[in-house]
Amino acid sequence: MNAILSIESSCDDTGASIIIDGQIASNVVSSQAIHIKYGGVVPELASRAHLINIIPVVNKALQDAKLTLNQLSAVAVTQGPGLMGSLLVGFSFAKSMAFSLGIPLIGVNHLQGHISALLIDSKPAFPLLCLLVSGGHTQIILMEDELTYSVLGTTQDDAVGEAFDKGAKLLGFDYPGGPLIDKYAQQGNPKAFEFPTPKTNGLNFSFSGLKTSLLYKVQEGQSQDLDFINNHLNDLCASYQNRLVEYLLKVFLIAIKEFKPKSIGLCGGVAANSLLRSKFNQLGIKTKIQSHIPDFQYCTDNAAMIAVTGYYKFLQKDFLVLKATIF
Ligand code: KG4
Ligand code: ZN
Numbered sequence: 596m597n598a599i600l601s602i603e604s605s606c607d608d609t610g611a612s613i614i615i616d617g618q619i620a621s622n623v624v625s626s627q628a629i630h631i632k633y634g635g636v637v638p639e640l641a642s643r644a645h646l647i648n649i650i651p652v653v654n655k656a657l658q659d660a661k662l663t664l665n666q667l668s669a670v671a672v673t674q675g676p677g678l679m680g681s682l683l684v685g686f687s688f689a690k691s692m693a694f695s696l697g698i699p700l701i702g703v704n705h706l707q708g709h710i711s712a713l714l715i716d717s718k719p720a721f722p723l724l725c726l727l728v729s730g731g732h733t734q735i736i737l738m739e740d741e742l743t744y745s746v747l748g749t750t751q752d753d754a755v756g757e758a759f760d761k762g763a764k765l766l767g768f769d770y771p772g773g774p775l776i777d778k779y780a781q782q783g784n785p786k787a788f789e790f791p792t793p794k795t796n797g798l799n800f801s802f803s804g805l806k807t808s809l810l811y812k813v814q815e816g817q818s819q820d821l822d823f824i825n826n827h828l829n830d831l832c833a834s835y836q837n838r839l840v841e842y843l844l845k846v847f848l849i850a851i852k853e854f855k856p857k858s859i860g861l862c863g864g865v866a867a868n869s870l871l872r873s874k875f876n877q878l879g880i881k882t883k884i885q886s887h888i889p890d891f892q893y894c895t896d897n898a899a900m901i902a903v904t905g906y907y908k909f910l911q912k913d914f915l916v917l918k919a920t921i922f
Contacts, residue, residue, distance in 0.1 A: 707744065729865060
């Protein structure tokens with residue numbers, strides 16, 4: 596039996612998970628509410644909250660998996676990218692734990708973790724073309740096998756999660772507003788307002804123009820009606836969300852045609868968006884390619900995605916030397 600403890604602390608969620616022989620046995624996440632009043636993640640506050648959360652979160656992951664520390668075979672941890680102070684808390688904790696237990700330490704790239712979430716409950720055929728959409732990243736990634744991948748395209752400014760959250764802030768929602776845009780959009784008309792489709796540039800993305808066009812739409816509306824946002828909230832959310840989703844899938848379809856994958860996968864926090872999920876599956880049906888989307892708990896930041904990557908690295912004996920740092 597091999598049992599790997601994994602830790603994820605790259606941003607504002609403290610996560611720990613246990614994977615036993617390739618099956619997720621526990622997955623615990625503690626989200627940090629402290630950032631809401633600042634309208635975004637405050638790095639220093641995030642690091643301090645990780646320090647408070649990490650021991651209870653790891654203990655709960657062990658308890659849920661009915662394991663004790665001395666049954667662990669390795670510790671896997673997010674090595675980057677992410678907020679430096681936040682990474683440092685998880686990484687130092689994992690490194691100390693591996694050292695004190697005399698077991699290997701496995702470093703995992705956070706973005707590789709997001710795409711590996713697609714391997715948790717399903718066995719997608721390779722090559723697997725992934726659309727990774729999160730608060731910090733928007734990428735198209737080709738996965739050749741469980742551990743081999745290449746980034747084909749990325750955002751040149753904001754990530755799509757930021758486009759959701761900044762748009763939501765403009766409409767008066769608290770951070771992170773992406774899920775609220777999703778909620779209100781369900782009652783709105785996606786054709787009520789016209790937003791421009793950003794120009795495509797290879798397989799790269801750009802979202803800052805769309806966010807600005809929402810600002811102009813709101814300013815124009817408020818010049819006629821001071822209560823413009825409240826009077827058109829559902830339609831604004833539906834139209835803005837619809838354009839974001841259409842644009843993501845337009846660029847992804849170009850990649851499908853170019854790389855002819857055997858399966859396609861959607862992952863990252865924004866993969867929780869209901870319109871994107873359903874349009875992504877429709878795209879799979881239209882192109883006759885099997886589509887995969889992880890369970891909600893594996894879309895937003897979590898340690899199970901680090902655990903599954905750690906498991907494949909463990910099988911390859913891809914370990915860090917214990918003097919390794921996050922840099
Ligand atoms: O992957 P994640 O938890 O963190 C990063 O690695 O960035 O993604 C968080 C992002 C936030 O921008 C949040 O607003 C967005 O995912 N998000 C959503 C939804 N649920 C989460 N965006 C749109 N619709 C949703 N239902
Ligand atoms: Zn993430």
